[in-house]
Amino acid sequence: xxxxxxxxxxxxxxxxxxxxAQLKVKREELLAKxxxxxxxxxxxxxxxxxxxxxxxTAARFxxxxxxxxxxxxxxxxxxxxxxxxxxxGVIGFGSVVTxxxxxxxxxxxxxxxxxxxxxxxxxxxESPIGRALQGKREGEMxxxxxxxxxxxxxxxxxx
Numbered sequence: 001x002x003x004x005x006x007x008x009x010x011x012x013x014x015x016x017x018x019x020x021a022q023l024k025v026k027r028e029e030l031l032a033k034x035x036x037x038x039x040x041x042x043x044x045x046x047x048x049x050x051x052x053x054x055x056x057t058a059a060r061f062x063x064x065x066x067x068x069x070x071x072x073x074x075x076x077x078x079x080x081x082x083x084x085x086x087x088x089g090v091i092g093f094g095s096v097v098t099x100x101x102x103x104x105x106x107x108x109x110x111x112x113x114x115x116x117x118x119x120x121x122x123x124x125x126e127s128p129i130g131r132a133l134q135g136k137r138e139g140e141m142x143x144x145x146x147x148x149x150x151x152x153x154x155x156x157x158x159x
Contacts, residue, residue, distance in 0.1 A: 012080070012081035013114050014114075015076075015080050015081065015083070017082050020077075020082050023073060023077055030069055030070045031070070034067070037062045040055075041056065041060065041063055043055075043059075044059045083112075090135060091110065091135060091136045091137070091155065091158055092134060093125060094111065097110065097155060097157070098157040099133070099142070099153040099154060099155055099156060100153065100154045100156050101152070106153075108122070108123050108130075110124075128146065133155065137158070138158055141154055142154075
């Protein structure tokens with residue numbers, strides 16, 4: 001007897017409370033933008049010949065990009081899970097960590113992959129630095145091994 005197909009749920013996408021709230025705001029912004037793009041598309045359609053209508057082509061392109069981003073945000077909201085930051089003195093999800101590297105201090109916030117933004121020092125726990133820091137306590141050393149070098153961070157403070 002043939003078994004029915006089992007649809008596997010995607011793994012939960014981890015967010016901080018603030019990150020999940022930002023995602024909801026992003027969805028509202030995209031829905032408003034989509035309405036504007038649909039109006040522009042309708043106006044471009046009314047101009048006549050669609051084969052040589054640059055405004056129509058541009059509006060379709062913009063609608064496609066907006067819809068793609070909206071699908072990504074909706075997916076993250078559907079499968080997103082808010083995780084409370086750990087506050088037990090051990091580095092984990094949501095921790096804000098100050099580390100020292102070669103006499104210089106850096107502060108990182110450790111979050112899930114979808115919420116990370118390295119430009120703002122918001123790092124994923126899946127990143128090399130995030131993996132090295134996870135589970136450490138104040139005063140401990142975290143070694144990050146990269147193909148061309150090895151870095152040692154000293155954990156100064158965990159918030």
